[in-house]
Amino acid sequence: MLHTERRETIIEILKTKDTASIHELVELTGASEATVRRDLSKLESDEQIKRIHGGASLSRRRRNEPTIAEKSSVNQWEKKKIAEAAASLLEPGECLFLDAGTTTLEMIPYLADRDLVVVTNGIPHVPLLLERGIETYVIGGKGKQGTGALVGIKAIEALREFCFDACFLGINGVHPVHGYTTPDPDEAVVKRTALDLAERSYVLADHSKIGSITFANIGELALAEVITSDRLRDDERTNLKKYTDVKVVST
Amino acid sequence: MLHTERRETIIEILKTKDTASIHELVELTGASEATVRRDLSKLESDEQIKRIHGGASLSRRRRNEPTIAEKSSVNQWEKKKIAEAAASLLEPGECLFLDAGTTTLEMIPYLADRDLVVVTNGIPHVPLLLERGIETYVIGGKGKQGTGALVGIKAIEALREFCFDACFLGINGVHPVHGYTTPDPDEAVVKRTALDLAERSYVLADHSKIGSITFANIGELALAEVITSDRLRDDERTNLKKYTDVKVVST
DNA sequence: TTGTTTTTGAATAAAATTGATTGATTATGA
DNA sequence: TCATAATCAATCAATTTTATTCAAAAACAA
Known part of the structure; x- marks a missing residue:
């Protein structure tokens, strides 16, 4: 040997x-x-x-x-600010969907003691939610290596049994033509479904842009409000604002 | 050691x-x-x-x-030995249910690279499974504080969509009259349901006995093989053997 | 092939860990 | 208070583990 x-x-x-x-x-x-x-x-x-x-x-x-720990250290401050702004949009008693991903993960500290019901497909979210005494439902589905997201047909079916006052989606990028993008088609479907099921939808967009798979095209942008930071490039923000509400958080 | x-x-x-x-x-x-x-x-x-x-x-x-993933417990050595014995009962290609709990958690290291499909209701199990490249499904349901188990009606419904070659259940005790016991009624229902859905059922019984809620009575004991250690009291082992197969692992 | 370098396995002395024993210290109850 | 029992720290011998050395084996290049 x-x-x-x-x-x-x-x-x-x-x-x-x-x-x-x-x-x-x-x-x-x-x-x-x-x-x-x-x-x-x-x-x-x-x-x-x-x-x-x-x-x-x-x-x-x-x-x-390394994946989740590394990822959460990238742009962490930016993500925190975006997460805080997003959490402030919730009213007591509401039911929300928390998409898997590191940006929505940052929202959790701001959700404690607010009489909320949280539904998520992010495995790493669950212990953090439970440990803060937040009522938590997990949708089920196939576990995805790396992100710990639940995806696949079973996830979609389980998701459809809920309806949400608000849903919070993380994305990897906002493409000027294609709309919101994410690198994984499976996760894209989940995001798209959650978008359909929620009264109000928010997209948490940290400025890094590496995605390629579209989960909502530009015509549907108006369905969701984008929460981003002043680190998203100017031209992109300008472009986005043509289609939908954009809330810009200062870092 | x-x-x-x-x-x-x-x-x-x-x-x-x-x-x-x-x-x-x-x-x-x-x-x-x-x-x-x-x-x-x-x-x-x-x-x-x-x-x-x-x-x-x-x-x-x-x-x-408090890191939930790390939250293993007393009798760890004993649990490891039991877990190893339990994992050895699986054939390549099988689909199994892993109950939430610290004993089944110990099985995970022995499940890697064996072409298995794992379904679980234990949130702490998922990252450990995924990081070893094991195909993992999560059933969904309401998250339970403390154990990180998924329980409730949604969990049961989701569970019923699967069927298993084998299911591995953790328990807190074996009551001489009532059968297997566990302290939480919600978790008991999940265990009972998994028992119904599996071809073969195994109960991983470390010797501590603190439970009180029954999830399978003594008449149904024969449905599952009990895997325990030589630290379970002699009289209890003798009693158990009247009703079902018992595999005793030496610590 | 031959000569050189690297890797391996065994032997051995040094270092670390362990369990038992001892005497000192601390808690408990009359 | 005192006596008793339990707990503790220190020491020592036995065991296990480690690093070092050296020769044999293997890999490599000319």
Whole structure:
């Protein structure tokens, strides 16, 4: 076995077990104890794992899902401001849909103690909502790796059983011709459905624009109010305002 | 057991009990008194816990940051062994239901790369499943504070749209007359429904017994195989075996 | 092929962890 | 208050784990 292969194997083992003893690793790789030790030293100096007396565990860095943590650090201040503005639009007793995604995640602290009912398709949202004592419903569906969003036909069907006073959607971009865009077609369908089911719809648009799949074209923009920040490019804001209400939050 | 694992275990125990005596910790970790004391000293100097005469409690800092995903619990070692045995009962390509709860949570590391489809009502389960690339469906429903389980009429309805090759249920106790018990009536209904929908049913029973709500009475015990450890009291095991298959895992 | 470098496995001494013991300290109840 | 029991910290020997060294094996290049 190539030493690269063996080190991959060690990482894989740790991924499933979190920690493993030297003996387990010797057993599972077939290499000698000395070799495993050398591998662990190497992997540790690469910050891939953390050695502990008698074995090894995944390094903190590898352990944390980088995707959601990383994403939420991007434009975080901007997202917070947008989220706060969005949350202020709710009245007591209302039922709202919180789309999966890091921007809507930031709304949660502003939803506590306000007698709201929250429906969401974002798995990471749920513990944060529950821990604040917010009445929370999850729509169900297929879990999507990376974002932890619930999508697919089952999600759509479950979603259709609700109706909302307000829905809050995160997006990746606002295309001047195509409308709101998001990189994942599955998530796009969920967003589109929620848009249909809500009395009022708000689109939380942080200024980064990387999406490509359209979930609502420009003719339907008027259905939702866009909440964005002054970091969205001027020309885009101007363009948007032709079609719909735009609320600009200063960062 | 690696000393890191043991310290993790101590933290987990304190998270659920808030305080624990030295003797309890010795009992639950299997280490000697001296070792537990040393661990407590180390953990205290790391400001992870606070030592008190005769035992330890969580430090204020630890107590205020409750990470639901981490919220495993007492008898962690026991649960791991039971979980491993349970996971070994699955064949490639099968579709299974994973009940919410900390015991089934421990099964997840053993489910990776086995071509399984997992359906769950446990929110904390989802990120762990997804991060291992396991195809995951969430049933939907009302989120329950504390356990992060999805319950209620919507959960039941969503659940009924699936059928399973196997379902794995966590329980809090096995009552000699009433059957399986769990402290929450809402969760009991979900468990009962999953039991109906699965070809094979397994009940993961760690030995602690605090539940009171019945979700399956003794006459229906035969529907499921109980997987427990040698820490379940002898008389209880003997009694159980009158009604159903029992698999005993040695800790 | 030959010579060089890298990797591996075994041996061994150093270091860390553990469990038991001891005596000191602290809590508990009369 | 005192006596008793429980808990604690310190020490030591036994065990386990680790780092180091060295020779053999493998990979590599000329």
